[in-house]
Every structure is written in C-alpha cells, then in structure tokens.
Amino acid sequence: xxxxxxxxxxxxxxxxxxxxxxxxxxxxxxxxxxxxxxxxxxxxxxxxxxxxxxxxxxxxxxxxxxxxxxxxxxxxxxxxxxxxxxxxxxxxxxxxxxxxxxxxxxxxxxxxxxxxxxxxxxxxxxxxxxxxxxxxxxxxxxxxxxxxxxxxxxxxxxxxxxxxxxxxxxxxxxxxxxxxxxxxxxxxxxxxxxxxxxxxxxxxxxxxxxxxxxxxxxxxxxxxxxxxxxxxxxxxxxxxxxxxxxxxxxxxxxxxxxxxxxxxxxxxxxxxxxxxxxxxxxxxxxxxxxxxxxxxxxxxxxxxxxxxxxxxxxxxxxxxxxxxxxxxxxxx
Amino acid sequence: xxxxxxxxxxxxxxxxxxxxxxxxxxxxxxxxxxxxxxxxxxxxxxxxxxxxxxxxxxxxxxxxxxxxxxxxxxxxxxxxxxxxxxxxxxxxxxxxxxxxxxxxxxxxxxxxxxxxxxxxxxxxxxxxxxxxxxxxxxxxxxxxxxxxxxxxxxxxxxxxxxxxxxxxxxxxxxxxxxxxxxxxxxxxxxxxxxxxxxxxxxxxxxxxxxxxxxxxxxxxxxxxxxxxxxxxxxxxxxxxxxxxxxxxxxxxxxxxxxxxxxxxxxxxxxxxxxxxxxxxxxxxxxxxxxxxxxxxxxxxxxxxxxxxxxxxxxxxxxxxxxxxxx
Numbered sequence: 089x090x091x092x093x094x095x096x097x098x099x100x101x102x103x104x105x106x107x108x109x110x111x112x113x114x115x116x117x118x119x120x121x122x123x124x125x126x127x128x129x130x131x132x133x134x135x136x137x138x139x140x141x142x143x144x145x146x147x148x149x150x151x152x153x154x155x156x157x158x159x160x161x162x163x164x165x166x167x168x169x170x171x172x173x174x175x176x177x178x179x180x181x182x183x184x185x186x187x188x189x190x191x192x193x194x195x196x197x198x199x200x201x202x203x204x205x206x207x208x209x210x211x212x213x214x215x216x217x218x219x220x221x222x223x224x225x226x227x228x229x230x231x232x233x234x235x236x237x238x239x240x241x242x243x244x245x246x247x248x249x250x251x252x253x254x255x256x257x258x259x260x261x262x263x264x265x266x267x268x269x270x271x272x273x274x275x276x277x278x279x280x281x282x283x284x285x286x287x288x289x290x291x292x293x294x295x296x297x298x299x300x301x302x303x304x305x306x307x308x309x310x311x312x313x314x315x316x317x318x319x320x321x322x323x324x325x326x327x328x329x330x331x332x333x334x335x336x337x338x339x340x341x342x343x344x345x346x347x348x349x350x351x352x353x354x355x356x357x358x359x360x361x362x363x364x365x366x367x368x369x370x371x372x373x374x375x376x377x378x379x380x381x382x383x384x385x386x387x388x389x390x391x392x393x394x395x396x397x398x399x400x401x402x403x404x405x406x407x408x409x410x411x412x413x414x415x416x417x418x419x420x
Numbered sequence: 421x422x423x424x425x426x427x428x429x430x431x432x433x434x435x436x437x438x439x440x441x442x443x444x445x446x447x448x449x450x451x452x453x454x455x456x457x458x459x460x461x462x463x464x465x466x467x468x469x470x471x472x473x474x475x476x477x478x479x480x481x482x483x484x485x486x487x488x489x490x491x492x493x494x495x496x497x498x499x500x501x502x503x504x505x506x507x508x509x510x511x512x513x514x515x516x517x518x519x520x521x522x523x524x525x526x527x528x529x530x531x532x533x534x535x536x537x538x539x540x541x542x543x544x545x546x547x548x549x550x551x552x553x554x555x556x557x558x559x560x561x562x563x564x565x566x567x568x569x570x571x572x573x574x575x576x577x578x579x580x581x582x583x584x585x586x587x588x589x590x591x592x593x594x595x596x597x598x599x600x601x602x603x604x605x606x607x608x609x610x611x612x613x614x615x616x617x618x619x620x621x622x623x624x625x626x627x628x629x630x631x632x633x634x635x636x637x638x639x640x641x642x643x644x645x646x647x648x649x650x651x652x653x654x655x656x657x658x659x660x661x662x663x664x665x666x667x668x669x670x671x672x673x674x675x676x677x678x679x680x681x682x683x684x685x686x687x688x689x690x691x692x693x694x695x696x697x698x699x700x701x702x703x704x705x706x707x708x709x710x711x712x713x714x715x716x717x718x719x720x721x722x723x724x725x726x727x728x729x730x731x732x733x734x735x736x737x738x739x740x741x742x743x744x745x746x
Binding site: 191192209210211212213215216217218219220221223224234235236238239240241242243246247256257316341342343345 | 445446447467468471472473526527529530533584585586587589590593598600601603605715716717718719
C-alpha cells in the first residue's frame with residue numbers, strides 16, 4: 089500500500105516536472121511565435137489625444153492616455169520605454185531612451201534601431217519589466233503598454249509620469265496615433281507631422297512602383313511548431329491592407345494558426361515568411377506536394393523577411409522597412 | 421519544546437528572509453539606507469523599499485502562509501498526503517476564470533483579474549460540493565471529483581491558450597504564479613483574509629486531528645462529519661482563493677509545507693497549522709528573493725522557483741520516509 093502511494097507521488101511529481109518544462113518551453117516558444125498581438129481596435133483615448141495635439145506646445149504638456157492624464161512641466165529627458173514600438177518611435181524622433189524593456193536580448197531590435205540607440209539600460213522583460221531598475225534610473229517619463237502593465241500603473245506612476253498606450257492591440261493606424269502621442273510627450277509634435285508626411289510619401293512611392301496591387305499577400309510567423317498567419321487584424325497584416333493589398337485570410341483573429349491544408353485553401357498569391365528560429369515547419373511542408381499547389385509557391389513569390397522588422401519593431405522605422413522589403417521583392 | 425523551537429526558528433527565518441528580500445534585488449539597498457527608509461526618512465531607495473519591495477514581501481508572506489494552511493486542512497480532510505489546493509481543482513478553477521479574463525476581456529481594469537480568480541475558486545468548490553454530495557462527502561470522493569474537476573478546468577485553460585495564442589505569455593506568467601509588481605493594493609486586500617482565517621484555521625486543530633483518524637474514529641469521538649467537512653473545505657477554499665487571487669496559481673507551496681511541518685513537529689495540528697503557515701511564507705519569500713536575483717534584470721516567476729526548490733526536497737522527503745518505513 090505504502091509503495092503504491094509512493095509511486096503515485098513520484099508519478100505526480102514527474103508529471104509536474106514535465107508540465108513545468110512544457111510550460112517553460114511554451115512561454116519561450118510563444119515569445120517567438122504568434123507573440124505580437126493585436127486587434128483592429130485602436131483606443132479612442134489616444135486618437136482623440138492625437139487629434140487635439142495642435143494645442144499649445146509651450147508650457148506644460150498635458151496628455152490624456154488610457155489610464156489617466158499626465159502633465160509634463162518640461163520636455164522629458166530620461167525616458168524609459170517598455171515596448172519595441174516605443175523605442176522605434178523615439179529613435180525616429182531622434183530621442184534616446186535611457187531604459188528599454190528588451191527582454192534582455194538586444195538582438196531583438198531591428199538593426200536600424202539598434203545602431204542609433206546608443207547606450208541604454210535593459211530593464212528586462214517586456215511583460216514584467218524590472219520596476220526597481222526603472223526607479224533607480226530616475227526617469228522623468230515612462231511609456232507603458234495598457235495590456236501588459238495596467239496592474240502596475242500606480243507603482244510606475246509613483247516613479248515618474250507614466251504614459252499608458254494600447255500598443256499590444258494596436259494595428260497600423262493605432263501605431264500611427266500612438267506615435268503622435270509619444271511625439272507630443274517628448275515635445276516633438278511638429279517634427280512628427282513632418283515625419284508622418286515623409287512616411288506617407290514612401291508609401292506613395294511604393295504604390296507608384298507596384299501598380300498592380302490586386303494581390304493577396306500574407307505575412308506569417310513560422311516556427312518549428314506552426315504557421316501563424318498575420319491577418320488584417322494584426323499589425324503587419326493591417327499595414328499590408330493599408331498599402332492596398334488584400335488579406336487572403338479574412339479572419340477576426342489576429343494570428344490564426346493555419347495547417348498546410350488551410351493555407352492551401354486560403355491560397356495567398358504572395359507569402360512573406362517571418363521565421364523564428366532556424367528550422368521551421370515550412371521546411372517540412374516544402375516536401376509535401378500540397379505546398380506546390382499554393383499560388384505563391386507556383387509563381388515563386390515566397391519571400392523570407394526579418395521578424396524583427398515586420399512584427400517586433402512596430403513603428404515608422406519598422407513599417408518603412410516593410411515597404412522597402414515589399415518593393416524589393418514585388419517591384420518590377 | 422522542540423516544536424516551540426521549530427516555530428521560533430521558522431519565524432526568525434521569516435524575518436531574515438524578509439530583510440534580505442528588502443535589501444537585495446536588481447538594486448542593492450545598503451542596510452543603513454534600509455533602516456532609515458523603514459523609519460520613514462527619505463533616502464534614494466525609499467521608493468524601492470517602501471512602495472515596491474515591502475508590499476511584495478508582505479504579499480509573499482500572506483499568500484505563502486495562506487496556501488500552506490489550506491494544504492494542511494485539505495491533507496487532513498482528504499486523509500491523503502498528496503492533497504493540496506491544486507489537486508482538488510480549486511486553483512485550476514481560479515486559473516480558468518483568470519485565463520478567461522486575460523483572453524476574453526483584455527481591456528478590463530486590473531482589479532478584475534483577482535476578483536475573477538477568487539470567484540473561480542469558489543465556483544470550483546461549489547461544483548465540488550455539488551458533485552460529491554451524493555457520495556456522502558467522503559474523502560475519496562472529494563479527491564476523485566476534485567481531480568476530475570481540475571482536469572476539466574485545465575482543458576478549458578488549454579482551449580483558451582490554443583484559441584488565443586497572442587496573449588499566452590501573460591497567462592503563463594499568471595498561472596505559474598508571480599509576485600512581480602504586487603503593490604500595497606494587493607497586499608492590503610489579502611491582509612484581512614489571512615489575518616482572520618489563519619487563527620480560525622488554527623482553532624480547528626482538534627477537528628483536524630480527529631478527521632485524520634478516519635470516519636469511524638471521527639463519529640465515535642462525537643464529530644458530525646458533514647458540517648465539519650464543509651466548514652473546513654470552505655476555510656481551505658477561502659485561504660486558497662484569496663492567496664491565488666493575489667499571486668496567481670502557485671502550486672507547490674500547499675503540498676510541501678505541510679510535509680515539512682509534519683516532519684519537524686509531528687502530526688498534531690495544534691503545531692502543524694502555524695508551523696506549516698510559517699514554512700509556506702518562508703518558501704515563498706525564498707523563492708521570490710532568488711527569482712529576482714538569478715537573471716537580473718529579468719525575473720524568474722516565484723511559482724517556478726518554489727517548484728525548483730521544492731521538488732528535489734520533496735523527493736528527498738519521500739525517500740527518507742520510505743527508508744524509515746521499510
């Protein structure tokens with residue numbers, strides 16, 4: 089009887105350890121898989137803040153955000169950011185954050201951002217940034233994400249005025265309005281307007297180069313476990329449709345995971361693969377005769393691009409790189 | 421005497437671990453600064469100590485002791501050393517509702533998550549009572565129904581995870597249990613629960629002793645089993661639910677703390693309840709402290725740390741017990 093008990097205990101333990109290991113794998117893998125999330129809703133608060141941004145620039149800056157209002161008496165100099173898209177926005181504006189939540193992995197910045205970033209202090213995970221370190225950096229502005237950091241808003245706000253934006257769920261337009269809010273917070277409203285104009289110019293240039301945009305284009309993160317399509321409800325998918333291409337998936341879910349059969353059924357005419365890891369599921373799929381049925385494969389329009397540019401650095405720098413990539417591969 | 425010393429030692433350990441938790445982390449606060457911060461003087465590290473680490477330490481102590489006490493109650497109630505709040509599905513119920521909030525209502529205010537988790541624990545208990553009622557609430561039926569319920573909730577969690585891959589990280593962090601960013605709000609909302617329920621749990625020590633003897637023994641000694649069981653189950657669920665709502669579904673504490681306490685102080689609940697609560701608090705503090713230190717600036721969630729510390733020790737305990745009985 090006792091022995092039986094012990095075996096049971098042991099097997100429980102073993103199951104527990106396996107479950108632990110699995111959940112650990114799961115968390116790292118998902119970090120690199122469907123990870124960057126979205127849905128089409130961009131916050132009403134931030135967009136209204138962007139609309140009213142023509143107000144006075146001199147004097148204290150007041151910005152309404154997702155969880156309150158911040159008042160900045162002077163232009164912040166020591167800024168801590170908790171998402172790659174915020175880093176992208178600041179670098180585009182020529183402002184250098186002193187602390188960045190980079191998941192302790194500088195390789196996650198896209199090259200163009202990292203080159204200009206200079207020295208900064210890593211404050212750890214984007215999901216659980218190190219609040220002690222943030223406090224020790226004595227920032228005068230913190231930019232946080234609604235979804236990930238709302239539970240610590242009070243603690244962050246106790247350290248420095250904290251601007252909470254909805255980045256996690258932002259699509260391309262949401263990103264643009266967040267950019268304007270950030271620009272306002274760092275006192276660079278005029279520059280931001282010019283930058284957005286330039287940005288729109290680049291998009292026009294692309295549209296002139298690629299006249300026939302009647303194509304279904306699908307970006308997808310691929311890892312060893314699966315194929316995660318980025319529908320028009322995701323950030324990169326929404327940008328693709330904003331450029332005038334079509335989304336073959338038309339799914340409400342931002343990152344539907346597709347099987348090979350489902351992919352053949354959606355039949356994208358262009359496929360941009362964002363691999364996470366060296367080996368992905370596509371390596372196996374290529375051996376399957378079904379793979380050849382996809383229009384994108386038939387017409388040699390499967391391209392591999394960098395996940396950092398397309399899915400992580402969700403900002404003007406990143407989206408302009410997407411434009412460059414598309415022109416490079418689809419331009420005549 | 422020996423038990424008194426053990427209790428005292430566990431308490432001193434708690435103070436020491438608490439002090440070190442306040443002192444070290446990504447930023448080391450010298451003891452001199454620590455004292456003056458605690459005494460209310462303004463130092464460069466006042467914010468870190470008073471607004472960040474102190475509520476976190478307090479939350480760890482409260483949740484650790486709550487989970488451990490719930491473990492003691494359940495192990496006696498079910499008469500099985502494997503029983504813990506996880507095994508009978510309570511934490512899984514809390515986990516399911518928490519995951520539902522994270523996935524389905526990502527825009528909800530931050531206080532919704534703990535409330536939902538607590539509600540999930542209560543719902544799991546009600547289901548457990550309803551389903552095992554026809555089986556006379558016997559320990560075996562509690563355990564079996566609990567395991568089955570837990571499996572159903574787990575399936576629900578898995579479904580949500582598969583359906584919404586975009587928010588997985590948040591959910592996994594919550595489910596492994598984390599003390600990151602737990603501020604005064606959380607600590608102060610957990611405080612009354614534990615402060616009231618722990619003494620109540622201790623006052624039940626005679627019942628807990630008797631229930632362990634088995635149904636006949638209990639009846640013979642004049643305990644009406646059903647009300648006693650339901651009352652104790654409620655107590656365990658309230659302790660678990662409030663703790664889990666604050667820190668996420670940390671599993672191992674409720675299983676291992678009673679075992680350590682039993683090894684030191686024997687099976688009498690008069691000693692086991694307080695000692696196990698102190699040990700649970702010690703373990704959670706230790707896990708959180710180490711978790712904050714080993715991969716600065718990132719953190720290892722405390723649930724993973726306690727499992728890493730606890731699992732080998734648990735195996736050691738089992739081997740030792742087996743040798744003793746062989």
